[in-house]
Amino acid sequence: MTLVVSGLSHQTSEIALRERMTFSEEALPGALLRLRKQLEGGGAVILSTCNRLEIYVSHAGSADDLHHEIRQFCSASHGLAESEFLPSLYEYDGREAVGHLFRVASSLDSLVVGEGQILGQVHDAYQLAQTEQSTDKVTNSLFQKAFGIAKRVRDKTDIGSGKVSISSVAVDLAASIFGDLSGKTVLVVGSGEMGELTLKSLLDKGSEHVIVANRTVEKAAELASRYDGEAVALANLSDRLHEADIVITSTGAPGTVLGEENFHGALRRRNNEPMFVIDIAMPRDVEASVNDIDNVYLYDIDDLQEVADQNMETRRAEVDRCLEIVDEGVEQFSKWLSTLAAEPTIRSLSKELNAIRERELAKTLTRLGTLTDKQREEVDYLSKRIVNNILQQPMSQLKREVHDHHDSANVLQLVRRLFGLKEST
Numbered sequence: 240m241t242l243v244v245s246g247l248s249h250q251t252s253e254i255a256l257r258e259r260m261t262f263s264e265e266a267l268p269g270a271l272l273r274l275r276k277q278l279e280g281g282g283a284v285i286l287s288t289c290n291r292l293e294i295y296v297s298h299a300g301s302a303d304d305l306h307h308e309i310r311q312f313c314s315a316s317h318g319l320a321e322s323e324f325l326p327s328l329y330e331y332d333g334r335e336a337v338g339h340l341f342r343v344a345s346s347l348d349s350l351v352v353g354e355g356q357i358l359g360q361v362h363d364a365y366q367l368a369q370t371e372q373s374t375d376k377v378t379n380s381l382f383q384k385a386f387g388i389a390k391r392v393r394d395k396t397d398i399g400s401g402k403v404s405i406s407s408v409a410v411d412l413a414a415s416i417f418g419d420l421s422g423k424t425v426l427v428v429g430s431g432e433m434g435e436l437t438l439k440s441l442l443d444k445g446s447e448h449v450i451v452a453n454r455t456v457e458k459a460a461e462l463a464s465r466y467d468g469e470a471v472a473l474a475n476l477s478d479r480l481h482e483a484d485i486v487i488t489s490t491g492a493p494g495t496v497l498g499e500e501n502f503h504g505a506l507r508r509r510n511n512e513p514m515f516v517i518d519i520a521m522p523r524d525v526e527a528s529v530n531d532i533d534n535v536y537l538y539d540i541d542d543l544q545e546v547a548d549q550n551m552e553t554r555r556a557e558v559d560r561c562l563e564i565v566d567e568g569v570e571q572f573s574k575w576l577s578t579l580a581a582e583p584t585i586r587s588l589s590k591e592l593n594a595i596r597e598r599e600l601a602k603t604l605t606r607l608g609t610l611t612d613k614q615r616e617e618v619d620y621l622s623k624r625i626v627n628n629i630l631q632q633p634m635s636q637l638k639r640e641v642h643d644h645h646d647s648a649n650v651l652q653l654v655r656r657l658f659g660l661k662e663s664t
Contacts, residue, residue: 240377240579243302243332244339245309246286246293249350252327260317260324262287271373274312278305282375284368284382286343288360290350295340297377302332337381337576338569344385345392346399347561353398353554358389377579381572388568395564398557401550406437408546409517409538410444413485416515416536421445423484428452428476428496430462431489433519438487442466446485452476454490477501481508486516488524496524502535519543578638584651585634587660596626 247257262270267285274283274294281298294309310328314321331339342348344361365382368374374382393399402408414420423446427434430453438449449468452475453459459470471479473496480486480501490496497516505514516537518525523539530537600622604615633654640650654660 240297240576241300241302241305241332242295242297242336242377242381242576243305243309243330244293244295244336245306245313245328245330246291247324247327247329248291248293248348250348251329252324256324256327257289257292259319260292260313261289262292262316267367268371270316271368271371273316274309275373277312278308282368282378283373284364284378286361286364288357291343293340293343295336295378295381297375297381306330306332333576334569334573337572338565340381340385341388341565341568342562344389345561345565346389347392347558347565351403352551352558353400353403355399358386361389362386377576380575384568384572388565391564391568392561396557396560398554398561401546401553403547403551403554405433405519405540405543405547406440408543408550409437409487409519410440412536412538412543412546413441413515413517414444416513417484419445422447424448424450424482425485425487426450426452426479426483427462428473428486428488428524429490429492429520430458431491431520434487434489435462437517437519438466441485441487448482450479450482452479477504481505484512484514486514488516488518489520490524492520492524493522495526496520497529498526499528499532502529502532506532506534517543578641580648581637581641581651584654584660585637588633588654588658589630591658591660592626592630596622 247260249257262285267287270285271283274285274296275281278296278298278300281296281300283297284295286293286295292313294312296305296309298305300308310321310325313319313324339348340361344358346353346355346357349357361382365374365378368378402411410420413423417423420441423441425438425441425446425448427438427449430451442449449463449466450471451459451463451468452471452473453462454473456470456472459472462468463470473490476496480497481504483505486497488496502514502516506512511534513534513536516525516529516535518537518539521540525537525539527537527539529535600619604610604618607618610618637650637654
């Protein structure tokens with residue numbers, strides 16, 4: 240059985256090409272059906288995300304033929320000439336295909352190393368393939384092993400520790416100050432994209448009330464309406480600042496918008512309850528001296544980026560440990576995969592020896608004359624034990640020979656000739 244993967248990712252292709260080659264969630268079931276029909280059997284899983292398209296196939300054909308079939312399938316599915324995507328395509332088979340999936344599932348091949356989203360995407364792709372009955376013994380074992388490897392990587396290393404995006408770092412810092420973010424009020428000053436991303440992350444973690452302040456009230460209202468918040472004019476910011484537990488500033492103002500006086504006044508009105516301030520504007524919206532005020536925790540974009548970079552360095556330092564786990568898994572799975580070639584011969588050998596056993600058993604029982612049912616069962620059981628014991632060593636050795644020899648076909652042919660077995664498929 241041959242195992243291959245063909246694909247492209249953020250590492251090999253531009254986003255414009257990935258957009259043209261993606262499969263929508265609605266299109267995936269039909270795509271799996273067409274691919275299985277084109278291959279006339281085997282197993283297939285399609286992983287399609289914003290950062291990658293990968294098609295995993297197990298089949299009796301050669302690796303070259305399977306890669307060719309996948310290229311034709313992609314070309315027909317997306318109306319593209321092969322020349323348009325071939326330079327961006329990677330094609331692996333055998334151990335390389337196994338290792339690639341294990342690295343992908345473990346988030347070692349992700350745009351952000353250690354992110355957790357990809358494992359869920361791989362799992363969803365496999366679940367859909369199972370639902371559409373497009374998996375087989377090899378793909379089932381491959382993906383189940385990949386999930387186990389990814390779990391070990393998460394449990395045994397720090398590859399997923401620390402957030403590495405500005406918005407996620409900000410949320411972690413806010414949580415370290417407040418503990419529980421549920422019910423906290425977020426004040427967004429300005430309507431920048433990074434500010435909105437940070438707002439989304441805070442709301443996902445439980446923050447509830449949103450106030451948006453902008454120089455243009457209409458723009459503030461537009462952003463606030465998306466999150467059931469309220470809009471205020473920037474000129475009235477000081478009147479509302481005390482309500483905010485978390486302040487996100489991302490204006491395009493040429494100078495500071497908030498200073499020490501603003502926060503001293505706000506703290507008096509909120510009985511010195513702590514305030515977390517995320518200044519991601521450039522130039523900065525908040526005077527740096529605000530950070531010297533008790534119970535005000537100010538982080539600018541450089542502070543947040545430094546934390547993110549430190550977290551990313553920690554993750555990179557863990558990659559070698561992760562790869563050791565992946566390599567161990569690749570070795571185990573590749574050994575199992577290579578022994579599959581011996582299974583038809585082993586089944587034929589077992590069938591042949593058991594046929595001999597049954598013929599000789601029938602003759603012996605006839606010669607023994609009258610036996611009780613219990614005695615017949617004992618003789619039958621004895622004959623089975625003898626055959627199973629005879630088979631045990633040859634079967635184990637045959638699997639080892641197939642795994643250790645590059646040309647396993649000759650090993651299997653020799654066994655079939657020695658025992659007079661019919662050609663196995």
